[in-house]
Amino acid sequence: MLAAMKNMIWVLLAVFALSLAFLFSSPYAAFSIYAFLFLVGMANVSSRAWLAGLDCTRTISRTSIRQGDSVDISVTIHNKRGWPIPWIFMEDLYPGHCVKVGDNSRLAVLMPGRSISFDYTLIFPKRGYHRIGPLIMETGDLFGLQKRFRTGQQQEYVSVMPTIAYIDTFNVASKRPQGPVKASNKIYEDPTRLAGIREYELGDPMNRIDWKASARTGELFTKIYEPSSVQGGTLILDLHADSYVSEEAARRQELAITTAASMAYLLQISGEQLGLLTNGMDAAELAQYEVEAHRELSREDIEQKASLEKESTRISPLQVPTLKSPIQAQKIIDNLARIIPGYGLDASRLLMEEFRGLPRDATLIPIVPYVSEQFALTLAEMKLSGFSVTVFLIRDKKGYDEAAALLAQHQINVFHIMEESDLHEIAPQKIGHY
Structure with a gap:
């Protein structure tokens, strides 16, 4: 949002400067402003086009592990359009408490119809349902006038089992x-072991009624026996x-x-x-495996949208x-x-x-x-x-x-x-x- 406002301010300033150039009959100033606006327009169109033609996939080695185990992650980005991307920076998001082995990011030139990939490993020290992704992709125009960010549409989740304390001898019965x-x-039930009484319910047999309690209270009560x-x-x-x-x-x-x-x-x-x-609550109810591809002009905005989860409506x-x-x-x-x-x-x-x-x-x-x-x-x-x-x-x-x-x-x-x-x-x- 802040980046979009800055771009709008630059455009308004350019329009104001162009008005001054016409007001003071300065053709060179007007030509310079036209050239600047043309470059800005080309930067906007090219950065949009480069991000629009990208597909990304992620594979993980395991989805259910014990605490301290590792998961291998492979991310692939494919350029399905017919034009090259001069530069693209990719970073795969992961939980901050995990230990990372290898690089979860890459800077590359991506030719038309080609793919690039990177691999890394995460070690999960804590129980939970942990999200991997989405992938954040960053590119921009050749002149450095504008950067654009986009998220991938795929997220993965790894379930880490809780600790189990082993007890050799146990009998709950x-x-x-x-x-x-x-x-x-x-x-x-053992009729020799009275556990208590409860209010009479339709269908209770007569030999289960506690007549003493019923006489004292004026309401029918049924005996409950221990199993x-x-x-x-x-x-x-x-x-x-x-x-x-x-x-x-x-x-x-x-x-x-x-x-x-x-x-x-x-x-x-x-x-x-x-x-x-x-x-x-079950964290899986909040999980989003397929998400909308967000597009923003700043990294802060894209990271904020990438971190959003669904809200649970479960009360049962x-x-x-x-x-x-x-x-x-x-x-x-x-x-x-x-x-x-x-x-x-x-x-x-x-x-x-x-x-x-x-x-x-x-x-x-x-x-x-x-x-x-x-x-x-x-x-x-x-x-x-x-x-x-x-x-x-x-x-x-x-x-x-x-x-x-x-x-x-x-x-x-x-x-x-x-x-x-x-x-x-x-x-x-x-x-x-x-």
């Missing part, structure tokens, strides 16, 4: 006298942006994601069912249904690689909205940055509804004692994860029961 559950989404076994778990990951407001927000978010990924892997290798429910939770599958953990970890903080439901409202669709034979495993009184009451309601609950509190040294006290009132166990190494010290027998 709380075994009951009747033995294990044979079907992951069907609950076999004969609690197997596996549903990970409830709180990644609401407002839940992480301290100076360590990014570190705590990554530790929460590491905890979720580690639990998913460990549930998988122990042969349990598992699932994920989170209020975070991100979920991987709880079930037993040989690829279930990989599905969850793939989602965790792309996840970013969301702005939808907080943890309490998330559970209240979604718990009816969660299997009660799987332990609820909330992974949260803090425990409020409201959230503790929500978990207590989940337990009364028949769920087994175990909480993972992420790096909250000041709030841990209060959280433990709030949850102890409802006989809910809590693990405090200050560092990744704490995941190796989990007592397996405490997962799934108090």
Whole structure:
């Protein structure tokens, strides 16, 4: 925008000077101004034409990697027009935290119908969904009067997996006298173990009605029994942006994601069912693989437009249904690689909205940055509804004692994860029961 204004100012000055030349009857001055305007016009036309005839493609060696792995990138630019480009400078954009090996830019002369390419390597040290591109192309006229910039239309994304803390011994199931559950989404209840009561619903059998509670309240209530076994778990990951407001927000978010990924892997290798429910957002929903080719007169403007992403309109939770599958953990970890903080439901409202669709034979495993009184009451309601609950509190040294006290009132166990190494010290027998 600033460059366009400068060009307009030069044109206005030239027109003003031309008017003065006519006013003072100076043919040499008028001829000079005509020549200058002709050169400016030729510069504008030639720079536009050179950029219009370019095609660019990019190939990457891998799209899914672990932290610290490298990706090889090759960029090719083809001049499909019938005229040469005297000079062109190309630079491929990449995330600033990556380590680059080789040159991601090139200055060249591009003849008609010919192609040029360059290769480089990126090392990705951080989890996330990282964008490579677009390509920025810069050229100008032979007189140096004007430069033009254009972006390519292709972008690539690399998914970097979260860290997984490996634990040798793990068992999330709380075994009951009747033995294990044979079907992951069907609950076999133990009528000798009363878990709580709930309001009567149409279709409840008469032998399930709690007549004492119904007589006291004047409303019908139905008994809830504990399942004969609690197997596996549903990970409830709180990644609401407002839940992480301290100076360590990014570190705590990554530790929460590491905890979720580690639990998913460990549930998988122990042969349990598992699932994920989170209020975070999937960065893939914001990704743009094909973008409009922007054209600008300044590098600042083109870089600003190249950095734009879509805005997410998602308010519903991100979920991987709880079930037993040989690829279930990989599905969850793939989602965790792309996840970013969301702005939808907080943890309490998330559970209240979604718990009816969660299997009660799987332990609820909330992974949260803090425990409020409201959230503790929500978990207590989940337990009364028949769920087994175990909480993972992420790096909250000041709030841990209060959280433990709030949850102890409802006989809910809590693990405090200050560092990744704490995941190796989990007592397996405490997962799934108090």
